[in-house]
Amino acid sequence: MRVVTWNVNSVRARLPRLLELLGAHEPDLVCLQELKCAEEAFPAEALAEAGYTAPRLCGGRWAGVAVLARRDAEVDDVRSGLPGEARPEEARWVEAVVDGWRVASVYVPNGREPASPTFADKLVFLEAMRERLAADDAPDLVAGDLNVARDDADVWDAEAFVGATHVTGEERERLAALLDTGYLDAYRRLHPDEPQFTWWDYRAGAFPRNHGMRIDYHLLAERHGRRLTACGIDRDFRKGPKPSDHAPLLAELDAS
């Protein structure tokens, strides 16, 4: 099984690149974040023509999340929203059972500045995620943009982030607490010493300089850990026409 997570920064603006990704990688599941469109504007027909159904939660002009599944997959128990989150109208969590696998697509709030109210909402969101991941019916896989760099190795220059969000102890402690409920960080599990990023600012030539951060994750339930055979970032989708500022993160899972 091939699973992708990708913050597309507008599913409509990124539709050509998304269709390119579906054709290039033929994934079984794609967790999307930052749809940035209203429900009526979601490109469901184009995705259906590409062979995918898309349980989703649209939030209007911001956020929005989806789980793309193959048209012939069995999709059950779609749940929108994360119990306990501060602002459910922001559309940051959707999960579904696809062929028996419970998968969640998540877009954690950015937080902007550590002293801001949105930062407090971000911490609440991460705490609510921990509750969800500790539940009896917790997802097999949680994939998305967590907006936290797990370690200093996950940013291009730790000194450049002093005082900034994404690297604070408060955020990292809560990310660690997610993993402690019984999940592994798929990329880091398979590549313990290889710095790689999933996001690069559009500005300042950040991508060619590789000034990035690793903030997108596949969190896989530990009980499935031995199925994980590959995990990598396709940087080609950060290049070319109209790229997202995030690159897709791919994982390969054996059937059993």
Added chain:
DNA sequence: ATGGCCATTTACAATGGA
């Protein structure tokens, strides 16, 4: 050395992103 972007909105400036 510094700074450089992009997407959205009943748009033409402001907001959010990270």
